[in-house]
Amino acid sequence: MHIPEFLTSQLLVSVAVLLVVFHVILGGAGMCIYLERKISAYIQDRIGPNRVGFDFGLPFLAFLKGMWGLGQFLADGLKLFLKEDYTPARVDKILFALAPALVVIPPLVTFAIIPWGGSWEAPWLPIPFLGWLPPAVVLVAGANISVGMVYVLAAASLGVYGITLGGWASNNKYSFFGGLRATAQMISYEIPMGLSLLAVLLTIGSLLPEQIIRWQYQHGWLILSQPIAAALFYVTALAEGNRAPFDNAECEQELVGGFHTEFSSMRFALYPLAEYAHLITGSALFAMIFLGGYHLPLGFLGSNHLLSPENVTTLGMIAKIAVFGGKTFLLICFGMLIRWTIPRLRYDQVMTTGWQGAIPISLFVVIVTSVMVYFGQTSLLALLGANVAMFFVILIALPLMPKTASNARIPLYGSRYSPMEGERVLTGPTNATALEDRPVQGTLAS
Amino acid sequence: MMLLATKDLSSYLPILLIILMAVSFGAINVIGSLVLGPKRDGTTKAQSYESGMNPVGTARKRFNVRFYLIAMVFLVFDVEIVFLYPWATTFPNIAPMSHEGLIWLGRIFFFLLTTVVAYIYGYRKGVFRFD
Numbered sequence: 001m002h003i004p005e006f007l008t009s010q011l012l013v014s015v016a017v018l019l020v021v022f023h024v025i026l027g028g029a030g031m032c033i034y035l036e037r038k039i040s041a042y043i044q045d046r047i048g049p050n051r052v053g054f055d056f057g058l059p060f061l062a063f064l065k066g067m068w069g070l071g072q073f074l075a076d077g078l079k080l081f082l083k084e085d086y087t088p089a090r091v092d093k094i095l096f097a098l099a100p101a102l103v104v105i106p107p108l109v110t111f112a113i114i115p116w117g118g119s120w121e122a123p124w125l126p127i128p129f130l131g132w133l134p135p136a137v138v139l140v141a142g143a144n145i146s147v148g149m150v151y152v153l154a155a156a157s158l159g160v161y162g163i164t165l166g167g168w169a170s171n172n173k174y175s176f177f178g179g180l181r182a183t184a185q186m187i188s189y190e191i192p193m194g195l196s197l198l199a200v201l202l203t204i205g206s207l208l209p210e211q212i213i214r215w216q217y218q219h220g221w222l223i224l225s226q227p228i229a230a231a232l233f234y235v236t237a238l239a240e241g242n243r244a245p246f247d248n249a250e251c252e253q254e255l256v257g258g259f260h261t262e263f264s265s266m267r268f269a270l271y272p273l274a275e276y277a278h279l280i281t282g283s284a285l286f287a288m289i290f291l292g293g294y295h296l297p298l299g300f301l302g303s304n305h306l307l308s309p310e311n312v313t314t315l316g317m318i319a320k321i322a323v324f325g326g327k328t329f330l331l332i333c334f335g336m337l338i339r340w341t342i343p344r345l346r347y348d349q350v351m352t353t354g355w356q357g358a359i360p361i362s363l364f365v366v367i368v369t370s371v372m373v374y375f376g377q378t379s380l381l382a383l384l385g386a387n388v389a390m391f392f393v394i395l396i397a398l399p400l401m402p403k404t405a406s407n408a409r410i411p412l413y414g415s416r417y418s419p420m421e422g423e424r425v426l427t428g429p430t431n432a433t434a435l436e437d438r439p440v441q442g443t444l445a446s
Numbered sequence: 447m448m449l450l451a452t453k454d455l456s457s458y459l460p461i462l463l464i465i466l467m468a469v470s471f472g473a474i475n476v477i478g479s480l481v482l483g484p485k486r487d488g489t490t491k492a493q494s495y496e497s498g499m500n501p502v503g504t505a506r507k508r509f510n511v512r513f514y515l516i517a518m519v520f521l522v523f524d525v526e527i528v529f530l531y532p533w534a535t536t537f538p539n540i541a542p543m544s545h546e547g548l549i550w551l552g553r554i555f556f557f558l559l560t561t562v563v564a565y566i567y568g569y570r571k572g573v574f575r576f577d
Contacts (some may be wrong), residue, residue: 081478090492108468109461201534267475373537
């Protein structure tokens with residue numbers, strides 16, 4: 001029988017990887033909620049969820065009770081499905097239904113190009129009614145496309161639509177402000193993300209994810225040769241996913257629930273789901289770009305050990321997937337640690353960090369990297385030295401950037417810079433009231 | 447063993463599949479909870495929740511011009527980054543210290559300079575100030 005030309009081993013493996021990873025990420029997003037509750041509980045000296053097991057209330061499954069609360073995400077998901085999906089009277093009905101679906105699509109689509117298992121020599125693969133495909137070396141990734149990292153940026157930047165439309169469609173002032181804030185923040189942090197990725201691509205000279213990992217296999221991990229770009233990428237990935245400490249869009253003290261105030265039932269659940277899927281995808285991308293992907297520094301085992309890109313055996317593929325997954329898991333835990341350690345930034349601090357900090361720094365990194373590339377100095381030590389030098393230049397230069405005193409054309413009345421008539425502006429602690437109110441140990445006046 | 451991505455369109459079939467999967471996941475969730483959940487209504491329930499107050503007017507109001515300015519400056523930068531990607535993939539493959547490399551570097555520095563000028567203009571105008 002004749003097999004159509006587009007049916008290759010790569011296509012079959014890609015479809016299998018997509019089907020598996022899609023469901024792993026959906027389940028993983030559910031488990032992330034459990035993990036986050038458990039980690040926050042341990043940080044705050046509590047126990048966290050520990051009741052819901054997998055016994056489903058059935059007597060003969062009683063031995064599955066408890067299980068450290070692992071069944072919590074199933075129970076939560078089922079409960080959210082069976083709650084009332086309410087549409088308030090004044091919302092924009094079509095956009096209100098569309099926005100939660102739009103917000104969940106980009107993070108679920110972005111992971112497609114991540115090469116979880118590197119190259120793998122596929123065995124004879126059967127195609128029903130048509131015959132067998134001969135063995136071939138394929139990439140164990142969702143898709144082996146030539147645009148590579150550009151696809152990641154394109155898919156990731158679509159995430160802003162769901163949040164903007166969700167805030168707009170709700171017709172609620174708090175939702176609207178939350179949506180506006182999230183939109184401005186996400187588009188602002190997209191620029192340093194693209195620029196820090198550009199610095200990486202300049203050192204490698206390829207857009208393909210597999211090439212990025214191979215380069216790190218030969219020259220050492222990129223977090224060592226591009227530490228500033230790595231830090232920028234991690235921070236912007238947190239900000240893109242509206243994660244703490246950049247979660248101003250759902251800042252409860254100011255904005256009720258932010259852009260998802262009016263949503264209920266599964267339409268609400270899609271927002272946290274998208275956030276956690278974003279966290280998983282972002283962690284996997286960071287592991288791939290800066291932490292060597294499936295590679296571990298095991299050079300002493302010889303050149304053809306299990307994690308080397310040249311190893312195309314099935315065992316090697318499984319080991320690579322395990323290492324890649326482990327790195328992603330550790331990065332997810334790190335993101336959660338950050339959320340429960342660092343307090344939320346104020347909104348103007350977020351925007352100032354983005355426009356007056358991250359963007360000039362990332363532009364500077366790109367310019368210095370391109371000069372280094374021109375002189376052919378892309379070894380680990382040269383780039384590390386350049387990064388250290390850049391770090392000190394940034395430390396000295398950033399505070400010297402001219403501070404625009406105030407915008408004389410459009411004064412914002414009532415703000416700190418243009419107070420209203422007769423209003424007293426507090427710029428700092430004016431007296432020692434706070435000191436005096438403290439329980440005094442000894443004398444206050446020393 | 448080198449494994450390069452093919453350039454024909456059939457390598458994008460998995461992308462089509464994953465988009466279909468994600469879209470159907472979103473649609474099933476939105477429709478499913480609409481079908482499965484209970485339905486109760488009321489005039490107070492239908493109000494939008496604004497901290498427990500009765501909402502005054504709609505949210506379709508004028509908002510601060512800063513968000514608009516940020517969006518415009520974002521366009522300048524984002525388009526620039528898109529143009530930089532093809533350059534970033536070819537420039538490292540040019541021989542270092544060569545005359546051709548210097549020309550490529552000079553051209554892209556001029557291109558970056560236009561954006562830096564835009565950035566400084568926005569900075570002086572106070573676009574990036576949030577107080």
